[in-house]
Amino acid sequence: MRTSARELLRQLLDSDSFIGWDRPPVTVAASPRYREELRKAELAAGTDEAVLTGEGLLRGRRVAVIACEFGFLAGSIGVAAAERIVSAVERATELGLPLVASPTSGGTRMQEGTIAFVQMVKIAGAVATHKSAGHPYLVYLRNPTMGGVFASWGSLGHITFAEPGALIGFLGPRVYKALYGKDFPEGVQVAENLYRSGVIDGVLPVSVFRRIAHRALSVLGGVPDPVAAESGWAAPVHRVANAAPDVAAWESVRISRSPGRPGIRDLLRHVTQRVPLSGTGQGESDRTIVHALARFRGQPCIVFGHDRSGQQGEHTMGPAALREARRSMALAQELRLPLVLVIDTVGAALSKEAEERGLAPEIARCIADLVTLDTPTVSVLLGQGTGGGALALLPADRVLAATHGWLAPLPPEGASAIVYRDTAHALELARAQGIRAADLLADGVVDRIVPEFPDAADEPVDFARRMVAAIADELTGLRTRPLAEIRASRHTRYRRLGLPEC
Numbered sequence: 001m002r003t004s005a006r007e008l009l010r011q012l013l014d015s016d017s018f019i020g021w022d023r024p025p026v027t028v029a030a031s032p033r034y035r036e037e038l039r040k041a042e043l044a045a046g047t048d049e050a051v052l053t054g055e056g057l058l059r060g061r062r063v064a065v066i067a068c069e070f071g072f073l074a075g076s077i078g079v080a081a082a083e084r085i086v087s088a089v090e091r092a093t094e095l096g097l098p099l100v101a102s103p104t105s106g107g108t109r110m111q112e113g114t115i116a117f118v119q120m121v122k123i124a125g126a127v128a129t130h131k132s133a134g135h136p137y138l139v140y141l142r143n144p145t146m147g148g149v150f151a152s153w154g155s156l157g158h159i160t161f162a163e164p165g166a167l168i169g170f171l172g173p174r175v176y177k178a179l180y181g182k183d184f185p186e187g188v189q190v191a192e193n194l195y196r197s198g199v200i201d202g203v204l205p206v207s208v209f210r211r212i213a214h215r216a217l218s219v220l221g222g223v224p225d226p227v228a229a230e231s232g233w234a235a236p237v238h239r240v241a242n243a244a245p246d247v248a249a250w251e252s253v254r255i256s257r258s259p260g261r262p263g264i265r266d267l268l269r270h271v272t273q274r275v276p277l278s279g280t281g282q283g284e285s286d287r288t289i290v291h292a293l294a295r296f297r298g299q300p301c302i303v304f305g306h307d308r309s310g311q312q313g314e315h316t317m318g319p320a321a322l323r324e325a326r327r328s329m330a331l332a333q334e335l336r337l338p339l340v341l342v343i344d345t346v347g348a349a350l351s352k353e354a355e356e357r358g359l360a361p362e363i364a365r366c367i368a369d370l371v372t373l374d375t376p377t378v379s380v381l382l383g384q385g386t387g388g389g390a391l392a393l394l395p396a397d398r399v400l401a402a403t404h405g406w407l408a409p410l411p412p413e414g415a416s417a418i419v420y421r422d423t424a425h426a427l428e429l430a431r432a433q434g435i436r437a438a439d440l441l442a443d444g445v446v447d448r449i450v451p452e453f454p455d456a457a458d459e460p461v462d463f464a465r466r467m468v469a470a471i472a473d474e475l476t477g478l479r480t481r482p483l484a485e486i487r488a489s490r491h492t493r494y495r496r497l498g499l500p501e502c
Contacts, residue, residue: 002070002071002104002142002143003104003142003143003163003206004045004069004070004071005047005051005052005067005068005069005102006046006047006052006067006069008067008102008140008142008206009052009054009056009065009067011206011207011210012056012058012065012100012102012140012206012209012210012213013056013057013058013063013065014056014057014058014059014060017056017057018054018055018056018065019054019055019056020052020053020054021053021054021055021087021088021091022048022049022052022053022054022084024048025048025049025080025081025083025084026079026080026083027080028078028079028080028112030111031111034111034112037073037111038073041071041072041073042072044071044072045069045071045072046071047069047071047072049069049072049080049081049084050068050069050070050072050073050075050076050077050078050081050105050109051066051067051068051069051075051077051081051084051085052066052067052069053065053066053067053084053085053087053088054088055092055095055097058100058210058213058214058217059210059214061098061214061217061218062097063097063098063099063100063217064088064089064091064092064095064097064098064099064100065099065100065101065102066085066088066089066099066100066101066102066103067101067102068102068103068104068105068142068149069104070104070105070106070142070144073109073111074105074106075103075104075105075106075149076105076106076107076108076109076110076116077105077107077108077109077116077119077120077123077148077149078108078109078111078112078116078119079112079115079116079119081109081119082116082119082120082122082123085123085126085153086122086123086126089123089126089127089129089130090126090129090130092130092135093126093129093130093133093135096133096135097135098135098136098137098138098217098220098221099127099130099135099136099137099138100138100139100140100213101137101138101139101140101153101154101157102139102140102141102142103139103141103142103145103149103150103153103154104141104142104143104144104145105144105145105146105147105149105154106144106146106147106172107146107147107148107149107150107172108120108147108148117148120148120149120151120152120153121152123152123153124152124153124156127153127156128156131156131158131334132334134222134334134335134336136158136216136217136220136221136335137156137157137158138157138158138159138160138213138216138217139153139154139155139156139157139159139160139161140160140161140162140163140206140209140213141154141160141161141162141163141166141168141191141200142162142163142166143163143165143166143167143168143191144166144167144168145162145166145167145168146167146168146169146170146171146172146189147170147171147172150168150169150170151170155281158216158220158331158334158335159201159216159275159277159293160200160201160281161200161201161202161203161204161209161212162191162194162195162200162202162203162204163191163203163204163205163206164191164192164203164204164205165190165191165192166190166191166203167189167190168189168190168191168194168200169188169189171184173189191203195278195279196285197279197283197284197285198278198279198280198281198282198283198284198285198286198320198324199279199281199282199283200278200279200281201276201277201278201279202276202278212275215273215274215275215293216273216275216293218273218295218300219273219275219293219294219295219300219301219337220293220300220335220337221300222300222335222336222337223300224298224299224300224476224479225295225298246438247403247404247436247438248427248430248431249406249412249427249430249431249433249435249436249439250412250426250427250430250431251404252403252404252405252406252435252436252437253384253406253411253412253430253435255404255455255457256383256384256404256405256406257383257384258455258457260457260460261308261383261455261456261457261460262456262457262460262463262464263306263307263308263309263344263382263383264290264303264305264306264307264308264342264344264382265290265307265309266460266464267342267382267464267467267468267471268290268292268294268303269464270461270464270465270468271294271295271296271297271303271468272294272295272298273293273294273295273300274292274293274294275292275293275294276290276291276292277291277292277293277328278291279324280320280323280324280327281327282323284319284320284323284324285320285324286317286318286320286321286324287307288306288307288316288317288318288321288345289304289305289306289307289317289321289324289325290303290304290305290306290307290342291303291304291324291327291328292304296340296468296471296472296475297468297469297472298472299338299472299475299476299479300337300338301332301337301338301339301340301378301475302328302331302332302335302337302338302339302340303328303340303342304324304325304328304339304340304341304342304393305340305341305342305343305344305380305382305393306342306343306344306345306389306393307344308344308345308383308384316345316346316347316348316349316350316389317345317347317348317349317389318348318349318351318353318354318357318359319349319354319357319358319359319362320357321389322348322359322362322363322365322366322389322392323362325341325366325392325393326362326365326366326369329366329369329370329373330369332373332375332377333373333374333375336375337375338375338376338377338378338475338478338479339373339375339376339377339378339396340377340378340379340380340471340475341370341377341378341379341380341393341394341396342379342380342382342393343379343380343381343382343383343385343390343393343394343405343407344382344383344384344385345384345385345386345387345389345390346384346386346411347386347387347388347389347390347410347411348363348387348388348389348392359388360388362392363388363389363391363392366392366393367391367392367394367395370392370393370394370395370396371395371490371491371494372487374483374487375483376397376475376478376479376481376483376486377395377396377397377398377490378396378397378398378399378400378471378474378475378478379393379394379395379396379398379399379400380399380400380401380402380467380471381394381399381400381401381402381405381406381407381437381440381446382402382405382467383402383404383405384405384406384411385405385406385407385408385435386408386410386411387408387409387410390407391407394407394445395490395494396490397478397486397489397490397493398447398448398474398477398478399440399445399446399447399448400446400447400448400449400450400467400470400471400474401437401440401441401446401448401449401450402437402449402450402451402452402456402463402467403437403449403450403451403452403454403456404437404452404455404456405437406430406435406436406437406440407435407440407445408430408433408435409433411426412426412427412429412430412433412435413426415429415430415433416428416429437449443498444493444496444497445497448470448474450463450466450467450470451466
């Protein structure tokens with residue numbers, strides 16, 4: 001059974017909070033047959049067009065909403081429906097409201113021809129303006145969402161979720177069969193497959209999406225919450241406590257590779273309002289990384305980082321992961337949110353596929369995007385930091401490191417293989433290359449060391465809380481600085497890196 005527009009609004013918004021914005025539809029040129037179809041559609045659907053717009057409360061938060069009605073001519077979009085959508089987007093932008101859109105549509109209204117088809121341009125333009133003003137745009141795709149609707153405002157969300165089992169795609173299966181004389185491959189245009197393929201962020205019923213949307217808007221609103229320290233939280237580490245124990249580099253490498261060492265998922269267990277994201281939004285997904293919205297002790301941010309539990313053997317960070325990193329950067333900049341990057345990788349993928357899909361260019365683009373990003377950034381060297389996959393997430397305004405975090409162009413065994421043509425000198429190379437957190441602090445690569453007592457694997461919960469508190473402290477400090485000052489400081493920092501002090 002399909003969810004109607006009114007049922008969607010009933011489930012999504014607080015009880016009796018919806019206020020409609022719709023005026024009578026604009027008049028369009030129509031043949032007698034089309035006018036009769038419009039009359040019958042209105043009677044069948046109980047709406048005067050294929051979309052309802054307005055505002056309401058979502059768990060007490062004021063939001064603008066757009067909901068398609070599939071019962072009105074299969075939710076197709078013509079001039080009148082498009083004008084209603086654009087007017088609602090523009091009003092939301094003017095009021096500074098977050099916008100939740102829920103399309104369900106067969107696409108363009110064929111009865112109006114090409115002029116209906118090009119309406120998608122003005123809808124997409126209005127959404128782009130809303131987003132460029134820094135206002136959140138959340139999308140919930142319902143069954144079905146096809147054609148130009150999916151290829152315009154249905155695919156522009158900061159985050160995008162879909163109804164379970166929803167048919168979602170560009171070319172309708174019926175059209176495909178008519179054109180090519182065979183059925184479209186089964187299971188491709190299904191919400192769950194698009195999630196697995198990295199096109200959308202998840203598949204949820206409306207009741208769960210309501211909770212996710214509330215969490216997301218809590219973060220995307222960008223306003224810090226004053227959160228009191230919970231009982232049992234480890235105290236933040238102050239900058240004066242940056243002296244690291246004199247542990248041999250190879251010992252840090254060994255400790256960082258421990259299976260029991262906490263990773264990014266352990267950190268995220270101690271944040272609030274977490275909303276997992278998935279994929280590039282462009283048909284790629286890499287399970288060696290984690291991407292989410294979250295609050296670190298009240299400080300809202302976008303989080304992206306390596307997932308140590310997802311890296312096995314040769315299955316390491318590939319080009320798709322880096323493109324997803326760039327999605328997180330774009331999301332942070334567009335929404336004026338800080339970006340937290342977590343480094344914990346054995347290195348980028350070494351494979352034919354990685355080379356052919358542009359691994360090296362994506363590393364370059366990540367670095368270039370980060371050093372010029374118009375939002376505060378914090379990078380965390382949590383464990384292993386090998387090669388370009390680590391460097392791609394490094395150049396932030398503030399860089400933290402765990403005691404046994406390390407950064408190197410290659411793992412010590414690889415460096416030994418280059419210099420000595422064997423791996424027997426790995427310990428020597430680890431020491432000589434200055435890869436330890438303490439060395440990186442002395443060289444100005446790292447700003448602050450978050451201690452392990454003596455090893456994060458021995459105290460996973462306390463360490464994770466300590467690191468989360470340290471990240472929150474850095475985010476709080478960055479928030480007080482003007483963006484122009486942050487950009488200038490970042491430029492100077494990386495311009496002077498490696499040069500002697502003046």
